Amino acid sequence: MSHALSHLGWDDTFASSYRPFDRPDAAPARVLRADRGVCTVLGENGVTRATLAGSVLLGAAQDPVNLPCAGDWVVTRRWPDRRVTIELVLPRRTALIRRTSDKDATGQLLAANMDTVAVVEPIHPEPDDARIERLLALAWESGAKPLLILSKSDTSRDPDAVARQLAELAPGVPVVAVSTRGRAGVEKLRPYVADGRTLALLGRSGAGKSTLVNALTGTAVMPVQATRDADGKGRHTTAYRNLVPLPGGGAVLDTPGIRGVGLLDTADGLDRAFADIAELAAHCRFGDCRHGAEPGCAVAAALANGSLAPRRLASWRKLHHEVEVESARRQARLTAAAGQRRRRS
Numbered sequence: 001m002s003h004a005l006s007h008l009g010w011d012d013t014f015a016s017s018y019r020p021f022d023r024p025d026a027a028p029a030r031v032l033r034a035d036r037g038v039c040t041v042l043g044e045n046g047v048t049r050a051t052l053a054g055s056v057l058l059g060a061a062q063d064p065v066n067l068p069c070a071g072d073w074v075v076t077r078r079w080p081d082r083r084v085t086i087e088l089v090l091p092r093r094t095a096l097i098r099r100t101s102d103k104d105a106t107g108q109l110l111a112a113n114m115d116t117v118a119v120v121e122p123i124h125p126e127p128d129d130a131r132i133e134r135l136l137a138l139a140w141e142s143g144a145k146p147l148l149i150l151s152k153s154d155t156s157r158d159p160d161a162v163a164r165q166l167a168e169l170a171p172g173v174p175v176v177a178v179s180t181r182g183r184a185g186v187e188k189l190r191p192y193v194a195d196g197r198t199l200a201l202l203g204r205s206g207a208g209k210s211t212l213v214n215a216l217t218g219t220a221v222m223p224v225q226a227t228r229d230a231d232g233k234g235r236h237t238t239a240y241r242n243l244v245p246l247p248g249g250g251a252v253l254d255t256p257g258i259r260g261v262g263l264l265d266t267a268d269g270l271d272r273a274f275a276d277i278a279e280l281a282a283h284c285r286f287g288d289c290r291h292g293a294e295p296g297c298a299v300a301a302a303l304a305n306g307s308l309a310p311r312r313l314a315s316w317r318k319l320h321h322e323v324e325v326e327s328a329r330r331q332a333r334l335t336a337a338a339g340q341r342r343r344r345s
C-alpha cells in the first residue's frame with residue numbers, strides 16, 4: 001500500500017502506528033500546509049483540504065503543539081458528504097519546536113517528521129555566529145540530523161574558506177556552501193532530499209530558503225521577496241510553512257523566516273550543538289564543575305591552551321543560562337495553570 005506516500009517517507013513504522021485506526025473511510029496522509037483550522041494534505045489519491053476533528057481540537061486546546069503541522073502524518077476520514085477531516089496526528093518521529101517567550105507555556109511547531117534540519121545562513125552579509133549556534137541547538141533538539149547551509153555562496157570570494165571557519169561552530173554537522181545562481185546550484189543538497197527523505201529549512205527572513213525550495217523543485221512554488229537593501233533582508237516573510245514534494249521523491253519543508261529566534265527548550269539540543277564543550281566537561285575533575293576556578297577543570301585548560309575559543313564558551317554559557325531561566329519560568333507557569341484548573345473544578 002501507499003506507493004506514492006513512500007516517496008514522502010511513509011514506512012513500516014508509520015504504517016503500524018496507523019493500523020489501529022484503519023477503517024474503510026480512513027486513509028493516511030501527509031500535511032503539506034497547515035492554516036487555521038484547515039490543512040492541505042497529500043494522500044494516496046492526491047491533494048485535499050481537511051478540517052480538524054473535535055478530538056484534534058481538544059488536544060490542541062491543551063497545547064497548540066498538538067495541532068497538525070507541515071510534515072505531520074495524519075489519519076484522515078472521508079465523510080458521506082465528501083468532507084475530509086483529520087482525526088489524529090500520528091506520533092512524530094522528529095519535531096522542530098520553537099518556544100516563545102509569551103505568557104503561556106506554549107511553543108510553535110515549525111515542522112514535523114523531517115530527517116534533516118538545515119540551518120540556512122547567508123554567507124553575505126557576514127554570517128552571525130551566535131544565531132548559527134542557537135539555531136543548530138534547535139535543530140539538534142528536533143531529533144533530526146542537523147546541517148549547516150551557507151546560502152548565497154556566489155556573494156563570497158572564497159565560500160569554502162568560510163565554510164571551514166564556521167565548521168568550528170558546528171561540531172559533527174556537515175557544512176555546505178550553496179548558491180542558487182550559476183550551474184553548480186543546489187546539487188550538494190540532493191542527498192538530503194533523496195527518495196523518502198525530508199529536509200526542513202530553518203533560518204532568518206531573507207536567508208534564501210524560498211529560493212532554495214524553488215531551485216530544488218525546478219519551479220517557482222514559493223514566493224521569493226525582492227531584497228530590500230544592502231542589509232540583505234527580504235521585504236516580507238513567508239507567512240506559511242509548506243512541505244513541497246520533489247519530482248524525484250523526497251520533500252523539502254520551508255519554515256517561516258525566524259525573527260526573534262526563539263528560546264531553547266532543554267539543555268539537550270544545546271549539549272549536542274556544543275559537543276566540543278560537553279566533551280571537555282566530561283573530563284573535569286568534578287561532575288558539577290561550573291568551569292570557573294575549580295581545580296582540574298578541562299574546559300579552563302582548553303581555554304588556556306587556546307584549543308577552545310573564549311567566544312564559544314561565552315556563547316554556551318549564555319544559552320545555558322537562558323535554558324535555566326526559561327525552564328524555571330515555564331515550570332512556574334504550568335504550576336499556576338494547574339492551580340487555576342483546580343480552583344475552577
Ligand SMILES: Nc1nc2c(ncn2[C@@H]2O[C@H](COP(=O)(O)OP(=O)(O)OP(=O)(O)O)[C@@H](O)[C@H]2O)c(=O)[nH]1
Binds near residue numbers: 179234257258
Ligand atoms: N546572490 C544570491 N542571492 C540569493 C540567492 N538565493 C536567494 N537570494 C536572494 O535573497 C533574497 C531572499 O531570498 P528568499 O528566498 O525570499 O529568502 P527566505 O529565507 O525565503 O525569506 P523569508 O521568506 O522571509 O523567510 C531574494 O532577493 C533572493 O533573490 C543566491 O544563491 N545568491
Ligand SMILES: [Zn+2]
Binds near residue numbers: 285290292
Ligand atoms: Zn570544568
